[in-house]
Amino acid sequence: MAEEKKPVAVANKTETSKTEAKAESKKAEPGKEEPKKAPSKKSPAKKTEVKESIVVQHNGVDVSEKDLFKNARAAYKKAGHKDEVKSVTIYINADEGKYYPVVNGTPVDGIDL
Numbered sequence: 001m002a003e004e005k006k007p008v009a010v011a012n013k014t015e016t017s018k019t020e021a022k023a024e025s026k027k028a029e030p031g032k033e034e035p036k037k038a039p040s041k042k043s044p045a046k047k048t049e050v051k052e053s054i055v056v057q058h059n060g061v062d063v064s065e066k067d068l069f070k071n072a073r074a075a076y077k078k079a080g081h082k083d084e085v086k087s088v089t090i091y092i093n094a095d096e097g098k099y100y101p102v103v104n105g106t107p108v109d110g111i112d113l
Contacts, residue, residue, distance in 0.1 A: 053065055053066075054068075056068070056113060058094055058113045059113075061113055063113050068090050068099060069088055071101075071111055072088050072090060072099075072103060072111070073088065075101065075109065075111055076103040076104075076106070076108050081104075085103055085104060086104050087104055087105070088101060088102070089101070089102045090102075092113075093110075096110070098111060098112055
């Protein structure tokens with residue numbers, strides 16, 4: 001009797017040979033390197049700038065932070081100080097209705113709110 005030859009799955013061989021070829025192409029040759037993909041650049045979330053302000057209200061009068069500092073500098077200059085203003089700290093006493101600036105470490109007379 002003659003032996004029957006079973007058909008060989010050709011599709012499996014081609015798939016195997018294709019995957020082997022891909023695996024071999026992925027292996028880097030000693031002298032060659034594959035170009036690296038640049039990491040995806042995600043734009044950082046834009047942060048909105050927060051506007052901050054202070055307004056002091058006393059006996060129906062509104063005084064802004066900007067005015068407090070402007071008046072503190074003016075009082076410092078009016079007191080005869082000629083040096084450059086480097087720091088300003090303001091102490092507010094609502095009970096008295098005054099604020100007391102300290103400019104460059106030097107106290108200035110109280111200013112009405």
